[in-house]
Amino acid sequence: MFVSGPVTARIFRSFETVAEEQELISIADYEAAARARVQPGALAYLDGGAGDEVTLRDNVAAWGRLAIRPRQLVPVGHRDTAVTVLGNVRPHPLIVAPMAFQRLAHPAGEAGTARAAAATGAVMCLSTLATTTPAALAQAVPEVARWFQVYVFSDRGVTRELVAQAVEHGYEALVVTVDLPVLGVRERELRTKVSAPVSEVHSAAAAGARGSLTPAEFTALIDPNLSWADVERLAAESQLPVIVKGVMTAEASRLAAAHGVRGLVVSNHGGRQLDTVLSGADALPEVVEAVGDRLDVLVDGGIRRGSDVIKALALGARAVMVGRPVLWGLAVAGVQGARRALEILLAELDVAMALAGAPKATDLDSSFLARAPWSGAP
Numbered sequence: 122m123f124v125s126g127p128v129t130a131r132i133f134r135s136f137e138t139v140a141e142e143q144e145l146i147s148i149a150d151y152e153a154a155a156r157a158r159v160q161p162g163a164l165a166y167l168d169g170g171a172g173d174e175v176t177l178r179d180n181v182a183a184w185g186r187l188a189i190r191p192r193q194l195v196p197v198g199h200r201d202t203a204v205t206v207l208g209n210v211r212p213h214p215l216i217v218a219p220m221a222f223q224r225l226a227h228p229a230g231e232a233g234t235a236r237a238a239a240a241t242g243a244v245m246c247l248s249t250l251a252t253t254t255p256a257a258l259a260q261a262v263p264e265v266a267r268w269f270q271v272y273v274f275s276d277r278g279v280t281r282e283l284v285a286q287a288v289e290h291g292y293e294a295l296v297v298t299v300d301l302p303v304l305g306v307r308e309r310e311l312r313t314k315v316s317a318p319v320s321e322v323h324s325a326a327a328a329g330a331r332g333s334l335t336p337a338e339f340t341a342l343i344d345p346n347l348s349w350a351d352v353e354r355l356a357a358e359s360q361l362p363v364i365v366k367g368v369m370t371a372e373a374s375r376l377a378a379a380h381g382v383r384g385l386v387v388s389n390h391g392g393r394q395l396d397t398v399l400s401g402a403d404a405l406p407e408v409v410e411a412v413g414d415r416l417d418v419l420v421d422g423g424i425r426r427g428s429d430v431i432k433a434l435a436l437g438a439r440a441v442m443v444g445r446p447v448l449w450g451l452a453v454a455g456v457q458g459a460r461r462a463l464e465i466l467l468a469e470l471d472v473a474m475a476l477a478g479a480p481k482a483t484d485l486d487s488s489f490l491a492r493a494p495w496s497g498a499p
Contacts, residue, residue, distance in 0.1 A: 130238035155449035169309030172396030180423030183400035192478030199476035218444035219270030221250035237459035239265035259290035300367030305394035371411035409437030427469025
């Protein structure tokens, strides 16, 4: 069972002194350090996947099946990582993915992640199942660029109230997650009997839940009958642009374009829903080809290196969402750890752009990529 709030500090082993214990210079270093510190039940939720975890592993492996075709003798003394998403110029393509229950990773929770995002110029996407409300996060970290991820509850009044908070408090977009009508078969969570106190998940409390719930019980609050008509209605009525998260095919992408949304996130929910679906890297080209310039396409899943980011941009993504690396950083060293994880990815992105001969992130296209010849490549 996991706990959160003030008690959460008990599940860590000296995370404040991690820098004294070892030098952490890569996302893999933070991953290993976080796994050594987080209590097993919390780790099962934060790190696990669905079924045999084939997709969970392949999310990472798929970026490795792409090789970079660098260009030489290109002036790269000045590099520009800026991208344009939903008509707004961002300093770089990293967006912090929506992740529930972040106090599992560290008592600072979502506010700590938002401070790390603000310090690095990243967009923070707040989950409906966060341990803070949209209003409270905006008040705590007003300087962060923020989106709000929407799970549509069966009690639509709760969803309307959350969206109203996001509109009132300066959120720039709504990200509707559509790949969780029911919870995937997550065996790690089942074995550790994970549950969480509703008192810290304000949206669930507003929906009438009480006590402690398992992830499946939280999911039961979500409307399993959500349809494209519902998405279209939200897009038509919302004062904010709507992005659909969880699209993996050309067919669904074309439907999204026909129902009024502004963007898509190619995502398999971090390998946590239906196992053996394609990785984000493998599904991305089909989606980009299907929608062309009609929608902004983003991708998540398995981003662990700055070189992964340039591969995503070369495949046609406008930006990438990063989840677990930020949580690993948060678990290890709070705000500073989450910030450091983002800084590592940004530093690697800058180096990868220079060595690939792409002085601007917007220069990247499919000509920079080839299928890798090494072991494991198809």
